[in-house]
Amino acid sequence: MRNDVIIVGSGIVGLACAWAALQQGKSVRVIDRDPFCVGASIRNFGFVTVTGQGRGDTWRRARRSRDVWAALAPQAGIAIEHQGLYVLAQRQQAKMVLQELCKQPEGQDLQWLEGQALQDQAPQFVMHHFQGALYSPHELRIEARSAIEKLRVWLATQGVVFQLGQHVQEVISGAVFTGGQWLPGERILVCPGPDMRSLFPEAFSENNTQLCQLQMLRVQPPPGYRLGAGVMSDLSLVRYRGYSELPGAQLLLDQLRVEAPQELAHGIHLIVVQSQDGSLVVGDSHHYGQAMRPFASREVDDLILYEMQRLLCLGHYQVTERWTGIYPSAQQDSLVRDVLPGVQLVSVTSGTGMSTSFGLAEDIIQNWSKT
Numbered sequence: 001m002r003n004d005v006i007i008v009g010s011g012i013v014g015l016a017c018a019w020a021a022l023q024q025g026k027s028v029r030v031i032d033r034d035p036f037c038v039g040a041s042i043r044n045f046g047f048v049t050v051t052g053q054g055r056g057d058t059w060r061r062a063r064r065s066r067d068v069w070a071a072l073a074p075q076a077g078i079a080i081e082h083q084g085l086y087v088l089a090q091r092q093q094a095k096m097v098l099q100e101l102c103k104q105p106e107g108q109d110l111q112w113l114e115g116q117a118l119q120d121q122a123p124q125f126v127m128h129h130f131q132g133a134l135y136s137p138h139e140l141r142i143e144a145r146s147a148i149e150k151l152r153v154w155l156a157t158q159g160v161v162f163q164l165g166q167h168v169q170e171v172i173s174g175a176v177f178t179g180g181q182w183l184p185g186e187r188i189l190v191c192p193g194p195d196m197r198s199l200f201p202e203a204f205s206e207n208n209t210q211l212c213q214l215q216m217l218r219v220q221p222p223p224g225y226r227l228g229a230g231v232m233s234d235l236s237l238v239r240y241r242g243y244s245e246l247p248g249a250q251l252l253l254d255q256l257r258v259e260a261p262q263e264l265a266h267g268i269h270l271i272v273v274q275s276q277d278g279s280l281v282v283g284d285s286h287h288y289g290q291a292m293r294p295f296a297s298r299e300v301d302d303l304i305l306y307e308m309q310r311l312l313c314l315g316h317y318q319v320t321e322r323w324t325g326i327y328p329s330a331q332q333d334s335l336v337r338d339v340l341p342g343v344q345l346v347s348v349t350s351g352t353g354m355s356t357s358f359g360l361a362e363d364i365i366q367n368w369s370k371t
Contacts (some may be wrong), residue, residue, distance in 0.1 A: 003185040004186050004187065006030075007015070009190065010030050010164065011037060011148070012041040015155060015357075017191060029272045030162050031168055032168065034164065040353065044325060045271055048069050052087075053155075066138055075154060081142060084228075084232055085139040088125055088232070090130060109136070112134055123134065194327055199345075203335070203339055207335050209335065210329055214282035214325050215323075217323075220320050221317050227274040231305055231311060234256070242270075268285045270283075272311070288310060296323075329351065334348050
C-alpha cells in the first residue's frame, strides 16, 4: 500500500508533521526504531514557550504551536497543568531588557509588573530583591513524559499508521527500507531527533549541527506550594534570542559574567514549571559536542538549585529525580533540507521542539503545494 507521506521518527517533530499532513488530507505512516518515545521529546519541561523566542519565523511558529496545543490537548486527553509565564528580574539591567521587549511587536500582549501590580497579580513573587516581573499569557505547560504518548495514540485514532520498534535502514526517493521490505511513499520526512548519524549525516555536518546535553531535576516543594505559572530568571535573557538580541542584553551579559560566571560557563538558565502532583520540574544546563558523556554533574545541579532558591525561596525541598536530555543544536533554530527528490530532513536545532514543531510542520506541508 502506497502512502502519501512516510515520516521517520515519532518524537514531537515527527508527530507534528503527521498532524499537519493529516490536515491536508494525506495518508500518513510513521516509523520509529523504538517501541515508545525515549528521546528529547519526553525529557523536557513540557513548556510551550512563546515569549523570548527569536523574532520572525521562530516566534510565529511558537505562537501558532501554542494555539495548536491548546486545541489538541483536550481532544487527546492531555491536561494543561498551568498557563502563563513570569520572568522575574533580579537585576536592574534585566528589568530594562524586559521593558524593551514590551515595546516590540512580539511584546504587545505582555505586562510589566512591579509594586502593587505585582502584589495583586502574583504575591508569591513579591520579594525585596526583585525589580519586578514580566508576565506573558501565552505559555502552556503539559507533562511531556505522558503527553507525547497520548498525542501518538490520538493521532492513531485519526488514521495515522504507526510502525514502532522498526529501524529504517535506508531512504531513497519514493520509498524507505525497513523490516526487510521497501515501503513506498510519495513524500518522506526524516525527523531523527538527536540521531545525526544514521540517515543523511552529511546534512547535519554541513549545517554545523552538534549535540546539546542538558541536566534537569524534579523537586518536591513544601506541601501546598503553588507556582501558578512557569518561571524564568535573568539568566534566561542571555540565552533566548527574543531577549538576547535586544540592545540592553549585552550590558546584562557583561554583568552576569562578573556575578554568575559559573552559571554562564555551564549554560545554565532557569525554568521552573509545576506538575499536577505539586512537584516542580527545574532546569537546565547546556553543554555542547559531537558526543556527550553520560554522567550528570553535581556541581551543575547545585548551581541550578541555587538559582531556583534565589527565585522561589522555598524554605525546604527534596530532589526526587535527576535526568539528562540531548538534542541537536545549530546556529539556526531549525533545519529543513531537501536531501533527495521528495525527501526532506527536518530537525529543530534549538531546543524548542515542544514550542515550535506544530508551526514548523505546517510551514513544511503547506509549502508542498507551492513546489
